Amino acid sequence: MxxxxxxxxxxxxxxxxxxxxxxxxxxxxxxxxxxxxxxxxxxxxxxxxxxxxxxxSREADIGVFYSEDLNLVDRLAIKDELKKIKGLVEIIEVDKEESLKEMEEVLGGDKDVLELFDENPFLPYFNLKVELDEREGVLKALEGIRNISHVRDNNEVxxxxxxxxxxxxxxxxxxxxxxxxxxxxxxxxxxxxxxxxxxxxxxxxxxxxxxxxxxxxxxxxxxxxxxxxxxxxxxxxxxxxxxxxxxxxxxxxxxxxxxxxxxxxxxxxxxxxxxxxxxxxxxxxxxxxxxx
Structure with a gap:
């Protein structure tokens, strides 16, 4: 005290x-x-x-890209093959214009840089929403599908x-x-x-x-x-x-x-x-x- x-x-x-x-x-x-x-x-x-x-990590979307010169039949064939893959929740087809808009949203205030391109440089792709537990299996299954140019996987990032x-x-x-x-x-x-x-x-x-x-x-x-x-x-x-x-x-x-x-x-x-x-x-x- x-x-x-x-x-x-x-x-x-x-x-x-x-x-x-x-x-x-x-x-x-x-x-x-x-x-x-x-x-x-x-x-x-x-x-x-x-x-x-x-x-x-929560964003399990996978981007499946293909050549823009691919005809409708081959593109639909890719989509049909994708539907057979176990673990896919949703398949969203994104065309060149939508791909450009997505990049504009990403760049925000710097989107004016895209005006330097004479043509739209972005490719169409399939946006795949997958179950997290099935991610590896989906990526492996994509390797066997024809006409896919490349796959964008957030996991690498x-x-x-x-x-x-x-x-x-x-x-x-x-x-x-x-x-x-x-x-x-x-x-x-x-x-x-x-x-x-x-x-x-x-x-x-x-x-x-x-x-x-x-x-x-x-x-x-x-x-x-x-x-x-x-x-x-x-x-x-x-x-x-x-x-x-x-x-x-x-x-x-x-x-x-x-x-x-x-x-x-x-x-x-x-x-x-x-x-x-x-x-x-x-x-x-x-x-x-x-x-x-």
Whole structure:
């Protein structure tokens, strides 16, 4: 109970400690904030990539292309063969004009680039909606059908993106470890510096009988406060970056997670990580330095 009665004193002392070396502390906060922001950007990239993979994996459509010179009889023959394949839910025939419109929707605001072509460069195709469990069987069955020029399978794209995302996750782990070590070391160094600058006052309090906890708590509060400020700064920068990115990406064909979810995830993560690092760094900084 006595500790709580001194709460006002602890926070006042922590504020004084912060002001003593204000410029250095401010630069440290900015540095940690930037490092946490970089970590947040990597994590956001992983979340966006995972969301993209999930959507592509659910989208089991397969595109079956054929030559536009193919006559009606041969085209109908392909369709009849497709109907025999187990696992097909629906067959949609897409002509050249519809294929062009689909690409215009994909390009969005950049669709004007298609005007550079003198003729429609896109091919007609059959869009196959398949059951996920039967996907491999459908692809194998397509190999035996004549007059098919090529097959577009989202699974190839998914696998390539998975490799990229897995590499990003490895980088993210190393970055998280590096951020944790750097931030904890910075906080610990700041606390030790503060203890050194206030060594005479600490000696006086010790001689007067002040317990170690009474002396340590203001330093702990200072370290946690600085780390939380860095986390808040990082959360603000990530919020602005996410809002800017979504405003620019609105015209692109890019399946994104909900903006609110991405923002909340980053805010909770950066503030939570900064709190933990602040506690660890401060505890390390005061450990064995006060009240010996």
């Amino acid at each position: 006595k500790m709580f009665k001194n709460t006002g004193y602890y926070f006042k002392e922590a504020s004084t400690l912060f002001k003593i070396d204000f410029k250095t502390n401010l630069l440290s906060i900015l540095s940690m904030g930037l490092v946490l922001t970089i970590l947040g950007i990597v994590i956001s990239g992983i979340l966006v990539g995972d969301n993209f993979i999930e959507i592509l 998914v696998e390539k993106i998975k490799i990229l995302i897995n590499n990003m996750k490895i980088i993210g782990v190393f970055l998280a470890v590096a951020v944790s070590l750097v931030s904890a070391i910075v906080i610990s160094h700041i606390i030790r510096q503060g203890i050194y600058l206030n060594r005479e006052r600490i000696e006086t309090l010790t001689l007067l009988g002040a317990p170690p906890s009474f002396i340590k708590i203001p330093f702990l509060i200072e370290g946690v406060f600085m780390s939380l400020l860095a986390g808040a700064l990082s959360a603000l920068m990530l919020f602005l970056l996410i809002v800017l990115f979504y405003s620019k990406a609105s015209s692109m064909f890019l399946p994104l997670p909900e903006k609110g979810i991405l923002i909340v995830t980053n805010v909770v993560l950066t503030v939570g990580v900064s709190l933990i690092l602040g506690i660890l760094g401060s505890s390390t900084g005061v450990g064995g330095q006060v009240g010996e």
